[in-house]
Amino acid sequence: MVDSYLPRLRIVLPRKGESLEPQTLFDKPVRDVWLEVGFGAGEHLVSQAEAHRDVGFIGCEPFINGVAAVLSKVKARQLDNVRILDDDARPLLAALVDASVGRVFVLFSDPWPKARHNERRFISASTVDAVARILKDRGHLCFASDHMGYVRWALERVTADRRFSWTARQPADWRCRPEDWFPTRYEAKARARGAACAYLKFEREGRIGGRAPERKSLVRSGAEVI
């Protein structure tokens, strides 16, 4: 499956210094492009692609068994709106043109729990900056984790970038998975061992017409609760 089908769906990064318009990855025009970093076995990616056949999906995952799992699901469900980068997502983020993606999902990303490894976490000032650049106005960065240290880390780093605001208004907004996200394998594993999960949705402010409303107090209270 990997040898026969991946070449059809694989994203080839442009040469250094060149950019990639994600709409061009798809055979037919798509109304939006959504990107998932570290899709694992692809439950969320494939469910989204099936639910939104008019959206183009980019999935990034260096784990080859996960890529193979997604390829067979994509083929079985006859999805023509999925493209795969079987590698680190960061060079792709760097290559995508400004304001070209509607949603970026980072779900149950490796938490690197030991303090000396925290800097390996996918969420960092530079990836947040890259996501802010490629997201369209009012686009969403969607993050989930069962590791509360990583949840606080993500909350602090994303809201430190003034282009993002956290959309939560009440505890249920981060304690319950949004209805338009789908469950993943790692979420199921976390719930099976009784771990709580947190779901953070951040909105990128509009480029024209000023900033999104100030949400500092909400962030502070959320960080304390989480």
Ligand SMILES: C[S@@+](CC[C@H](N)C(=O)[O-])C[C@H]1O[C@@H](n2cnc3c(N)ncnc32)[C@H](O)[C@@H]1O
């Ligand atoms: C803990 S797993 C979660 C998989 C899936 N999202 C889920 O919830 O079941 C994290 C995944 O992120 C992938 N990953 C880690 N760093 C990555 C990066 N820089 N770019 C793309 N994927 C990455 C890993 O290979 C791994 O499969």
